[in-house]
Amino acid sequence: MLGSMTLLGICLSLLLSCRKHTPEIALRSAKAFEPQNLYPVERLPVYFNRVVVLPAFIEGNPHNLTDYIDEVFSKQLSKEGIFEIVRLSESSCMKLFGQKRLSSSQNLQEDFLSILEYETGANGVLFIDLHSFSPYRPMSIGVRSKLVDLKSGDFVWAIDETFDVGNISVLAGAQQFQGEHVFNSLSQKTKGSVSQSPRAFCHYVAHTLFKTLPRR
Numbered sequence: 001m002l003g004s005m006t007l008l009g010i011c012l013s014l015l016l017s018c019r020k021h022t023p024e025i026a027l028r029s030a031k032a033f034e035p036q037n038l039y040p041v042e043r044l045p046v047y048f049n050r051v052v053v054l055p056a057f058i059e060g061n062p063h064n065l066t067d068y069i070d071e072v073f074s075k076q077l078s079k080e081g082i083f084e085i086v087r088l089s090e091s092s093c094m095k096l097f098g099q100k101r102l103s104s105s106q107n108l109q110e111d112f113l114s115i116l117e118y119e120t121g122a123n124g125v126l127f128i129d130l131h132s133f134s135p136y137r138p139m140s141i142g143v144r145s146k147l148v149d150l151k152s153g154d155f156v157w158a159i160d161e162t163f164d165v166g167n168i169s170v171l172a173g174a175q176q177f178q179g180e181h182v183f184n185s186l187s188q189k190t191k192g193s194v195s196q197s198p199r200a201f202c203h204y205v206a207h208t209l210f211k212t213l214p215r216r
Contacts, residue, residue, distance in 0.1 A: 032173035033208065038159035040214040044082070045123075048156065051147065052086045052120040053077065055093055056128040057103040063135050068199050073128055076206035082213055086120050103129050104146045117150040124149055124156060135198045138166035141205055147213070157213055163205045165195045177204040 056069045074087050090100040096115055102108065104127035109115075116125050125148050132142035142162040149156055163170050178194040181203075194200045 030168045030172035032176050033163070033167065033169040035159055035161045035209065035212050037161055038157070038212050039155060040157045040212060041155075042214065044156065044214050044216050045149070046216070048083060048123045048149070050084045050086065050120075050122045051124040051126055052088050052116055052122040053126045054088050054128065055090050055101045056130055057101045058130045059103075059132070063133060063198070065130065065133060065198075065202075069130070069202060072199065072202045073206045076203060077126070077210050079207075080210050080213060082215060083124075085126075086122055088116075088120070092119075102127070104144065105129065113148070113150045113153055122150060132162060137196070138164060139195065139198065139201050140164040140166070141202065143205060143209060145209060159209055159212060161209065163201075163208070165201070171195055173208060174201065174204045177207060181207075 053070075053074055056065075056073060058065055058069070070087065074085060078085055093102065094100050096119065097109065097112070113125070116122060127144075127146045127148070129144040130141060131144055132140065134140045140162060142160075144160040145158070146155060147157040148154070165171050165174065174194040178200075194204050
């Protein structure tokens with residue numbers, strides 16, 4: 001009887017151990033998330049060298065996203081080094097268009113593009129819409145973004161993706177991003193930080209989105 005109990009204990013221990021390590025093994029072998037729902041032109045026009053970035057439009061309850069989202073997305077976009085960026089502040093957006101934050105899907109005034117071109121000297125405008133956000137585990141954020149030529153009004157790039165940490169490829173991408181980049185407020189050695197901190201997760205999301213932008 002004692003031998004049977006010992007054998008049962010060993011089997012249970014092995015089973016629990018396998019369950020514990022199976023997710024880690026799956027994560028190590030998972031491919032990092034790659035956006036698929038996007039439209040890019042093949043190459044940026046030669047003249048396309050300055051882009052005005054609008055304050056992000058946030059649907060629903062923004063949690064505290066407005067405290068940092070514009071800075072995070074502008075920082076990651078700037079790191080790509082594709083073009084010069086000009087951030088339009090909430091106050092400037094209000095002064096020019098009567099709203100602090102504009103959605104890419106709303107009806108804009110007829111001279112919207114020409115006003116931006118005149119006021120900023122930019123060639124393009126970047127819209128960022130956050131259409132969903134959950135700061136609780138598993139974190140998720142849905143982003144729709146569009147880059148528009150101010151002269152022609154044509155789309156240069158557009159993307160619509162939801163990043164959900166419950167998706168193993170998103171988790172793998174977040175951990176890969178954490179391993180390759182250093183944050184002032186986060187240690188690279190803090191496992192899982194990017195997938196647990198809303199601000200850090202937004203850095204990963206912005207980085208992944210803007211990697212799909214067309215180059216020259």
